């Protein structure tokens with residue numbers, strides 16, 4: 001079986017690594033010559049809407065999936081007319097537009113921060129007469145890792161904030177005074193079976209994920225599972241999905257979902273019986289899903305903009321290093337380390353040492 005992937009970055013790389021033991025082969029459509037998955041896969045080198053390459057991808061692959069959601073939804077539709085595409089284009093269309101996504105959450109009775117559409121400076125000024133400060137202005141499309149976002153702190157900042165959006169259709173969101181950020185990762189296979197991972201507790205800085213920890217018996221696990229199940233079923237979704245949530249006073253507010261494997265689930269590589277990458281492949285191939293049970297205490301630390309010496313990371317007991325074979329660039333996720341451990345104290349020690357190393361090499 002050959003799996004086609006739109007995008008050839010680190011997520012595609014980790015899908016390929018998980019798929020080889022299952023006898024799978026991979027072909028990626030990727031604009032960059034030196035992306036992380038390229039050395040491991042057949043590479044169709046070009047942009048995502050190149051029709052010749054899309055036709056080649058559809059011909060070569062038994063199933064097509066993607067590793068990031070900003071692929072034009074028409075591309076997924078075009079591919080669907082020629083081959084199997086999972087998750088289907090409807091999930092992509094919702095996930096890549098923050099306004100549609102928020103409205104979709106509401107339709108499913110999943111609570112969110114208050115939000116309003118904003119298409120010009122007048123709209124923004126009008127909306128901010130009804131929202132409290134601080135609030136967040138976010139572009140509807142192409143936003144990730146905090147890009148296309150401005151925190152609004154006072155009315156005299158609105159003109160500059162709007163100019164920085166370069167007229168992109170946007171939304172304003174109320175600023176959530178959350179106690180925790182968590183995410184739930186789930187997999188749904190073609191015939192409908194769903195598996196949930198324990199929720200991850202996530203720390204972001206500057207809008208970028210830094211650290212995730214697997215939560216054991218989290219009091220909000222059931223609620224998170226309920227919300228993600230609504231999404232999976234409403235979208236008739238196939239594959240791995242990640243739903244990002246804010247915890248405020250014991251309640252959960254949905255921030256966004258990713259229709260793909262997710263950075264907050266990287267701890268599952270060594271930390272769960274079956275990784276999110278393997279379960280995504282099982283789900284899209286309609287194979288039985290693997291156990292999502294954690295193997296002890298598990299977590300992940302991202303390396304952003306720079307990576308410590310491998311010796312330094314691997315000298316930390318219970319740490320595993322995952323390099324993405326990417327060019328170093330400021331603010332770019334270039335590697336991560338996971339920790340898996342039977343003892344909580346040893347786990348926290350290793351996480352602490354890794355966070356220190358990450359802070360030394362982090363240039364963002």
Ligand code: AMP
Nearest residue numbers: 113136144145146173174175176204207
């Ligand atoms: P996003 O690109 O929407 O995932 O946002 C990146 C990060 O910015 C989130 O993980 C939060 O840490 C922060 N953030 C986004 N939206 C809000 C909000 N409405 N209130 C408070 N923090 C937010």
